[in-house]
Amino acid sequence: MLDFDRLLPALRIRSGQHVLAWTAAATAISVAAPVCALAVALSAIDFGPVQFWGILAVCAAIPLLIAPPVALFLLSMMRLITITVERIDHYVQFDTLTGVLTRAYLLGRIRGALPSGGAFLMVDADHFKAINDTYGHDVGDEALKRIAEVLRATTHAESFVGRLGGEEFGVFLPGADDARAAAVASALCAAMRASGEVVAGHPLHLTISIGGASHLRTDPLERTMKLADAALYRAKRNGRDRFYIAAATDTMPALILQSDAAPAP
Template identity: 55%
Template structure:
């Protein structure tokens, strides 16, 4: 069934015309062959009457099938285009083109059992960019950041925007050591690419928190762990990454939170999102984490 699905995925007028020709051919061929087969077992008909019956069986579906098929195929094409647009709206962030947070977290839940590491990424001093240069330049900075993530993250990585200036990258089946190397590369790439944005010397950098998912942990606990590691990277100077320690991971698995059960959800809405069923409401980040 999945192999046939692309065949009926009508996105162009050319595809509609091809399908129309196919449906019309089948509509004509079916009655002609049926009647011709039946007439072979009947008493011999005069030649003119035989071809008259055959012609009638071909003309009737030829007049009826094309307009009906064209109407149905046109409606199917419109539905296909609409569904694709809605699917893209759900899957991708409109500004940056990376995965939306809802789709990113949903995909992570599906493959989390295989293990991997999560990178929580935040643009440094992003509020000052908006305040100094305006939100249009801030949007260009976010696009630049997302391009760096898409270009320099491994091909199999899941890259998404969690909200505001915060992004997430899930690296399937990667250890924290391997993920640390990826994070280091991303920081270096952002340092180079973020020097000048939209004609302004901005020198945009990022901070990254790295957390390896443990088999006995939940998605929420892994997100919290990466969030805590990100906060540590921010606190110690920014433009760097920090890998969550094994002891912190063990504590998170035991208590469901970081630092002896202290609930940090109020500071980080993205983890709260995972816990409440991935709400589609926007997440404000302008004043989070030491003014980013």
């Protein structure tokens, strides 16, 4: 049986060269099919060579005149459709500012990975409103881009990184436990401190706070995210530029298992 999941991407027409190549192929088939069929039929009739080849020439001329413009038009339309669909897919999947996954696509990817377990990290930029108010939204946008770069560069390739909204990001670590989540969160905070000193030529000293929670397979994703959000709130309240990992089995998510900095007095 044909594997359409592999076949369809190969049939996508993305460039003018693809259009010309497929037009040539379609023309060749349009000419060859009737000519071959007619040649077989004529071979059973007593025609002279001139008549035989003359009839075949006429038979070939008709599709040769019709097929190229029709195929060129249809394939050009297919190219436009392919480009449009791919652009829509890109906008659906990736945040236009930071390049990480959109909220909807991130949560969809996470739900697909939940059967194997993992840990969710909720990441928030520290004092982001002050950055926008002091330096302007263009610098704020550059700060968000820098955070996204740090998240992608520091996490494993199998991790899912997305923007939840505003200055808040989400990271899902497939198969990770509390210890792994804490190690990744600590690395992210450290990398952000190093990379966030100067952004867009301004001394922002940009840092992040992180709240995390391991996912229990019996729980919905929303509960894990709520635990991570509560842990993030605790990190913010206790001084920012730090992380907390909440116990996913605890009904009171204020219980903290790990921190990369001592809570502020």
